[in-house]
Every structure is written in C-alpha cells, then in structure tokens.
Amino acid sequence: RACNGEPPDVLLCTHTGIPWTRRVDGTLIVNVGAVGRPANDGRAESWYALVDVHHGRAEATLVPLAYDVAAQAAAMRAAGLPEPFVETIETGWWTTCLEVVPPPERARGRYHLYRERLPTGFAVEGAGWADAGEPEDDGLPVVTLFGSPLFPPRLWIYSNFHCNLACDYCVVASSPAARKRSLGFDRFAALVDEAVAENFSELYVTGGEPFVEPDMVDMLAYASERLPTVCLTNAMLLRGGRRGRELARLAGRENLVLQSSIDGSHASTHDAWRGRGSFAKAMNGIAYARELGLGLRVAMTETPANRGEGAELGRLLAGLGVQGDDFAVRPLVARGSAAGVEEGIQVSEAVMVPELTVTADGLHWHPVGGDIGASPDFVVAQGGRVPLSEGKRLITQRFLELRQADGTLPEAFHCAV
Template sequence: MVNHGIVLDLVERLAAVADGATAAVPLGPGDQGPVTQTVAAWCARTGNELLEVRDGAAIIRRGHPPDPLAGLASGQMPGTRLWMYTNFDCNLACDYCCARSSPQTARRALGIDRVRRLAGEAVQAGVSELLLTGGEPFLLPDLDDLVAACTDALPTTLLTNGMLFRGNRLERLRRMDRDRLALQISLDSATPDTHDSHRGTGSWARAVAGIRIAQDEGFRVRVAATLPAGQSHELQPFHTFLDSLGIAPEDQVIRALAHRGNADAGLELTIESLIPEVTVTADGVYWHPVSADDTDQLVTAEIFPLAEAIAEVRRRFSDYRARANAATQWFPCA
C-alpha cells in the first residue's frame, strides 16, 4: 500500500533543492521498512536517487548527478596521452625548470624495460599518444631504443632542447621513425636575449640550429615556448619568427610559466586546478608533467599495472570536479 503522506513529503522537499543536491526526508516513527520501500520505489520511478537511510530519515539526491568528466575537450580525458620522464639530468640549468633539471641532477632514468612495458600497456589502456621528456633525453645512450619501443606502439612526441644533435647523438636521431615521431624543441623568443637569460648564453643559437637539423633530417618539429607574465608582447614577433623557420601554426606551442621546480614565480598549479595528464617517472605516477618532481602531485608509487594508475587519476579527477560542481548549486530563497 502506497504511503501517500511520505510521497507528498518527498515531492515537497525535493522541489526545494537543486538538481544534484540532497534532501533529508523523515520517515516517521515505527516500522520504517515499508516506508523505505515506498521511498525507494518512488525514487526509481521519478529519476531520483535514494542514497541511504540514517537517523530515521531517507537521504535522497534530486535527479542523478551529471558525469563530472562530461564536457571535456577532445584529448583532455585523463589517460588520452601518457607522459614519461626518461631522465632528470640535463645539459642546461634553466632558471624556471619545473623538473629542477641540471647537469648536477641525478639521472633517475626510467629505463628501457619500463618504457617498453609502459608503451605496451598504454595501447591496452586506450592511450592514443606517448610523450617522452626530461631532463634532456638525448643524454641517454639508449634513447633510440627507448623511442623505438614507443613508436612501435603509438605516435610519439620527444621533448628536447635541440642542442645535442651531433656525433653519436645525431646518429641516434637518424635511427628514429620519422613517420611516428615528432620532436618538440624548446625556444622561448624570436631573438637570443630572453631565451639566453633563462637558459644560458648561446643556447638560443644552438636551439635554432637544432630545429633546422631536425627539419633537414625529415622530422616534424614543434616548438614550445615558456613565457613568464609580462612578456605577452613577444608573442607576435615570436610567431613571425617561427613562421620564417617553417614551423606550422599548430606546432607553435606557447605555455605560461608555472610556479614549480626552480621557478620563483608563475601560475600556482594544484591538483584541484589542473586537468591531469598522466605522467610516469622512475619514482611513480604523477598528476601532470609540470609537477612530476613534487610529492604533492604524486598519485601512486606503483607504476604497474598502468591501467590501474590511469583509473585512479580519473577517479580522483572525477571527485574533484563533482565537489566543484556541488559547490555551485542553486540555493532557493523564494
């Protein structure tokens, strides 16, 4: 028998809250079993959700919460791309390096065995692109093997400062798959002054030379610039210069300086404010490559199975977005 009193109470209390919000509906004294069954049946018919019964009341969510991950732009779903820090040592000591890399930094190499396994598991986990970064990957004597393990599995981007394309390292570059590999070379300005002030005297000229070598070798080249606040006036001259080098507009990447690693200023980036990009280092799985040397964004020290690490990142991200959505609910006053 339907308890019409409780049904009217349900309608009245849920009408006063926003979609996705909750209401507590008292069940009354006595045997609450039949009343709870009525509430559960009513929720099922009306598209609401009975969360629990406690302290003599039914806790009900109006409607069903939207998928917190719905509406993400193409490519933003965590796990679409997988970043790997091949190493942390570098031939440069840039004053705003998010990974704190330098010639004195310990290598902390990921290693060929883990890279090969990660590339294989990435395919099964639905990853569509691999990105290798450092440190400076071209310091590694087996970089061509690392890259081959990745390009055999998925399209790959290799981030580098472009300054080491000579001798044995140039030969390693020449052994890489031009059809499946893009090189992303760091260059911060159209002229040497700004770039060299952060990365070292002469580094701009050597990076530009590296871009030209990579192009001559038949690789797709992306160029990525890090611009501190107040340097937006450099954008147009920079784009004009990259156009002159033959860098396609879609391969000209501009990113803001982040207050991470060596940087003493920049954007404050937290787990709550960042759309995650799953990042693996020798130390574990991190939320984002910009913070892969910071313990506050370590997701798990267990790299494998990769699918479980990706699932954990998605779960946490979904929770953060759901809480943010709940904090902006409509509150009826009339």
C-alpha cells in the same frame, strides 16, 4: 526488539547503490543495493541479504543473484518499460542515478560521469592546446572518465631527470646535478606496451633532457612503431657526433614529433632563462631535425621579458617550417625551479585536467608535477612498478572526490603543443 530509546539491532536500507554491511554503535546496518536491480557497480547480479541471529547477535550475508541479463532486457523492452530501466539491466549501472555511488566504487566501474557534464571549449585560440575528442555517443547518458576531455588518453613518461641545462623555470628542477632517475630501455618499452593495452592513444616522452639518455633513439623508435609519440627536447644535442648519426635512423617517421622550447625571438631573451649560447644551439638542432624530415613543434614559455616577442618568434620559426598549430605560447608555472617566481601561475590537481605521468618514482597527476620533491601533492602512487590500470583508477577516484568536494570542473593545461 523494541527500541525504547535504544539503538535497533538491525537497520535495513535499499536503493543506495553498492551492497554493503557495517556495524555502527552496536547496530548492524545492511544495504542490499536495490532489490531486483543491479548494484550500480557494473556487475550484472542483483542482491539479497540473508539476516539471522547467531549467539544473540544479528549477522547478515549478502548473496548475489545471477540471471539472464539479455533475456530480461529484451522482455522489458518488449513490454514497453522505460529505456533507463533497461539500460540498468544491460550495463549494471543506474545511468539515471550515477552520482549516488561513492568515488572508490564508482572509480572501479565502467561509467563515471554524465555526458552532459563534459565541458567544451577548452582550447585557447592561438595557443595550440588540443583537447581529446568527444567520447563516442553510444546513446547512454553516462561516459567513462578516461578518454574524455577531462582525462585524455595521453601518457607522459619521464625518461630521466638530469639535463644539460639548468633552466630557471623548470617545473621539475632538472639540471646536470639533478638526481638522474632514469627508466632505461627495458622499463620504457614495457610501459609503451602497457600503454597500448590500456588504450592510451598518444605518448609524450620528456625529462630532464631525453637525449642525454644513451638509448633514447632506440626508445623513440620502439614507441613510435606502436603509438603516436612526441619527444620534448631542448634540441641542443641533436646535431653532430654520435647522437646526430643515431637520430638519422628516425628520419621521416610519421608517428614521431620532436617538440622544443624557444623562449623568445632574440638570443638574449632565450639565453637569460636557459643559459648562454642555448638559443643558437637549439635553433641549429631544430633545423637539423627539419632536414631529417621529422615532425616539429615549438613552445614558448611566456615570461615578463619575452611577452612581446611571440609574433616575431612565430615568423622566425615559420622560416624553419614550424607554423600554425605547431607553435604555441604557454604560461610560466610556479613549480620546481620557478616556485618563487611571482609571475608564475599557481596550479594544483583540483584545477588541472589529469594527464597520467610516469617517472622512476611512481605515478603523477600531471607532467607539471612530475618531480616528487617539488610537487609531492601531484603524486598519485609511489613506486616504480605501479600498473597503469591502477593509475587510471586512482586518478578517476581522486577526480571524483575533488568534484564531490566543490562541484567544479578542472581546466586543461597542456605542457605539449
């Protein structure tokens, strides 16, 4: 009908990616994607819309049209058509028009970013922060977010939250009195298997103090047989007794690294944050792990008290075989127990490269925000059984929404060396 100042019954549009229909103020809006081209969602179908009138009301049905993708692409190449058009047919994505797709649909697809947007130079000289390798160059101008430097294939698992220490700057507020939230061996093993299936390339186990868990040696044995594994520990429970004997079972494992924290070159500096006697016990544990032939890394959290002790601590650790990139200095983060510390840096999902983190409470953007109480803003999904595949999708969607908001790219902050 003629509009005459009234809204039309049907509004048809094309060339905006995903096919959809929506009724707005009485007008049926129909987007069929792009006639003769895939819908920019990774599927091979092209779409058309069948519009009809039922009982005086316009209705539309979106119909997929399947075709021989390989044959069409070959014919296009033979005819000398531009390669971006051929790529679209082969991949189901408009590789020259990716950002037209809304974040929810884009996150479900195969490609998320233009290759030229990938940053370089995240590593800070002398800090020991390592970036994910560059995605394989397959000749396409687009890449998948997961596996890139902007979403490394690194999975973090919080085995528990209770700890033998109560450090003043713990980002997840662990202590002997903290709610345990232990995963247990069966759930841990299932996560490791899932991580392998989802193409994670390395695993980081943290807490709490992982070695207060009775099955931790079994967990690390299981994990390190399947993925390169790093366990973050205060190293105070490694030597002596049952734990020391059990740890010997892991001796010489090439796929396993223990990372500890030493926060100053003097016991007084370290103990001021971590508790009296903790420096001596930690150094003793590091020495024992070295005796067992285990890989070792050490991080120092920089505070006003230890700011000038990094070089001296580096020399001290070199005597234990920890040197070069295996020693790093990281900043104090104002989260958890350190939420009110003036010297701590402020972090958020908007400025941090995501590293998918699993706890008993759910999935989180980054291990810095692994405590649901201290960092509710870092929660990606609540619940103890959310699939990692869903976590990857949710993080990708949130990443794209954040980038769409202001056009910036986040920076990498690695809790591990």
